[in-house]
Amino acid sequence: MEITKLQLEKVQEHVRPYIHRTPVLKSRLLNEITGAELWFKCENFQKMGAFKMRGAANAILNLSEEKRNKGVVTHSSGNFAQALSLAAKSLKVPAYIVMPETAPEVKKAAVRTYGGQITECPATLKDREETASQIQQQTGATFIHPSNDLDVILGQGTAAMELLQDHPDLDYVITPVGGGGLIAGSALAVKYFSGECKCIGAEPLEADDAWRSLKSGKIETNESANTIADGLKTNLGDINFPIIRENVERIIRVSEDEIKSALRLIWERMKIIVEPSSAVALAAVIREKETFKNKKTGIIISGGNVDLSKLPF
């Protein structure tokens, strides 16, 4: 299915009342260090602390009145659980969240704060899918996938749209790559709302499924995923992969040390709190200095939800 520019513009209009238009920051010190001209789109300041709010809002907005009344369901232990809960609350829709029993209490508490109704299950993908499926049957709720859903993808694309509206002359937009929703949406935004700008993905070497998927032409998985960027362990899906394959220039892989070092730079120099996943994009710029030298480069800071008790510093 071909996405149109008009479609993206309508998505931006739809989600506008439910999200923050986040600020775009620059840092002279990071420009000096990287040699690039960087613009940071700060989705760590987004509602519930991550870009996922955009996709969740758009997905619910696209449901019929009847479906909305029956609610939405997802399985997630991360930002999407919070995002769907908060978006559903804003739209007065019930949200059923399947979480593994092993999920940290702080994450369950956050979902509850946003009004999500939690069902716990054993910590396997099979159990999570089955539990979500049972809830669907019992309640008639609609299942919303965190990244492999076209409405979610288009919602996530609005961050890059805003960035390009603020800075139409970017040479590159870089995003971290996890389940593929953010990079796919961003790549569509770059395609329709820029001139010569290219969309590049950034991925941990320890979870480089997207890099391998682009190489092999089919969706690859991670055998293990021993990365600090815990939001980037998931695989691409059949809806976002074709969009990524067609519209993403390439993917740059970075080591764990490079991620930690970039994370510390952002915290120390910019004085903002970002997730390790967000630092992966800056790490890519530092790794490939020559590529980005003097280039206007937009970086999507994906989120800022970190456990302050467990920092890598």
Place this chain on the structure above:
Amino acid sequence: MEITKLQLEKVQEHVRPYIHRTPVLKSRLLNEITGAELWFKCENFQKMGAFKMRGAANAILNLSEEKRNKGVVTHSSGNFAQALSLAAKSLKVPAYIVMPETAPEVKKAAVRTYGGQITECPATLKDREETASQIQQQTGATFIHPSNDLDVILGQGTAAMELLQDHPDLDYVITPVGGGGLIAGSALAVKYFSGECKCIGAEPLEADDAWRSLKSGKIETNESANTIADGLKTNLGDINFPIIRENVERIIRVSEDEIKSALRLIWERMKIIVEPSSAVALAAVIREKETFKNKKTGIIISGGNVDLSKLPF
């Protein structure tokens, strides 16, 4: 000596090219938690990471050409050492910084980055003063005190001036109280650039010298100062104390637990990195909820230079 409104306006004009006009942030979540309407003046985003840049720039700008050529000297192991170094560098003035041998290497490195010339000395106040005095004699450099200097005080006041220009209808401006430069400058800004706004100080119970000084009418010192807010251990001086006594409504004292809890709230909810000293002001608002209920309250976030390896979380 009576300060005039015009004088403060001129200071703002003078320092403008050497500082950032920092953003003023709000947080719906913190408003909900406190019941107040809070506006955070983010000096953690200031050049070198703290409001001290303002006073340092103003102090150097007020020196004659001849004095500037001979340089400036201070003794400090904290933000003012960095501020004076960077301000001096911007104005092409030599900066001599006396630091205790025991100062962390990371702080010495920061001063060097900004071009300050470090002289190390034993870690007593007497040694620091003597060493600075020797440098004065050898070089003809002018000694600039970090907080008890009128030009420094007026420079620090420009943060509250900007805040009141952005939000003229504030009921309160709260700042942390350390050596007294920030609170004295802020109180003058409130006096001249607001209607009914009041300036309130916030201080750790563990270093409540300013609270005791206002009570006794003379400058008190701290016997010990066992506080996480390491920027607030110093005492008031004979230049800032009269300004504080005349223009500060009162000082609210907070416990170490209250400071840590407020610090965590700012980090987790606002996703910005601030020093423990900055959290003291929010802690005061939380401690005296009834005072600030529904009140438009400006908080000066003093800085964001923290050692990420030594967090209290």
